Structures are given as structure tokens and as C-alpha cells.
Amino acid sequence: MSALHINADKFDEVVLNSDKPVLVDFWATWCSPCRMMGPVVDELADDLDGKALVVKMDIDETDANKNLAIENGVQTIPCLVCFKNGHEVNRLIGVQSKQNLLKMMDLG
Template sequence: MALEITDATFEEVVLKSDKPVVVDFWAVWCGPCKMLGPIVEELSTEYEGKAVVGKVDVDANQEFAAKYGIRNIPTVLVFKNGEVVAKQVGVAPKKTYQDFIESNL
């Protein structure tokens, strides 16, 4: 299951991780976010132990959404060593996210 990431846990979970971190910035009311949700859940299971896969609800956690300039959702950022290494705005095929993760393992 994808990890619920908040403003309070973002630095520890994402920026200090020794594994690649996939962060889905989403909101409850966002239709495309609901389409992406099952893909994010599948990725979290497939890459368990190899990468961290989490979600940030932008309505409840605005600090890091603002810091990373999230203007449209869903936006998925991939972090490695605390730096953004990949970005996907909008829903993309599952393979797009798999490729992001694979290239950063």
C-alpha cells in the first residue's frame, strides 16, 4: 500500500531516504488522480523494499506541494538522494512510472 506522506513526514520519508521515492501529489476531488491511484498502489507493491512509493494529499499538505511548484494534479515526482530526478504531470501509462523507478534503482 502506498505510504501516506504529510508535510510533517516529508523530509524524513522522502528527502532522507536511501532508496528512490515516488511521490504522487493528488487530491480527493481530482478525477485523473482517481485513475492514477490504482497504478500507484500496484507500484508500491511491486517495488516494496526497493523504492518508497507514497502519496501527498495537496489539500491537507500544502507546504511541499508549494515548494516543488505543484500546479496541476496528479503530478508524480521521483526523488533520489533528496533531489527530483523525474516528473510526470497528468496520468501516464504504468510503464512510464516503472521506467522512472528502474532508471533510479
């Protein structure tokens, strides 16, 4: 299993209404650091299966994705944001270790 790819139209349903913590990876295909994070994020999705949800959103895929990223204060990518109970609780920017992501989510 790997991270779930979503678009802005599924953000509320998948991220904000989740009963589990959600890590959202805001990224873009042209971003080298984002591509470096891809395997780490996918591995994290496997490790957290059942405990948390890990999703990726390509901010350039649609105008709605771009607008959602702006609404969520994403100015630099990769931007990894942890949501709990529909609210942002933490964020990290740039290339991160899996351990840093687990700590950010209070799951490791």
C-alpha cells in the first residue's frame, strides 16, 4: 500500500472528517525534494496502516488543489501537515526523515 492520492474535492471528506490522524503531503511533480520524499511518505503509509491515514496532494494538478494549498498556508513544498480531528496540529517543510514524521504525528 502507498499513500492515497487525493484532490481538493475529497479533502474535507478524507482529511478533515477522518477519525484518525492524517498526514497530508502537499507536493508537485516538478519538485525534486518532493520526489525524494515520495518513497518515505509511501513507506510511512504502510507503517501507519490502521493507525493513521497518509495522503498526497499534487498542488499543481488542478486549480482547486492550488487554491486549497494556499488556503492551508502552503508556501514551500514539500509541506507535510498533520491533521487531527479536522484541525492542523503540526507541519514540517522540506525533506524529512520517516522518524521526524512519526514524531510530528505523535506516533513514534
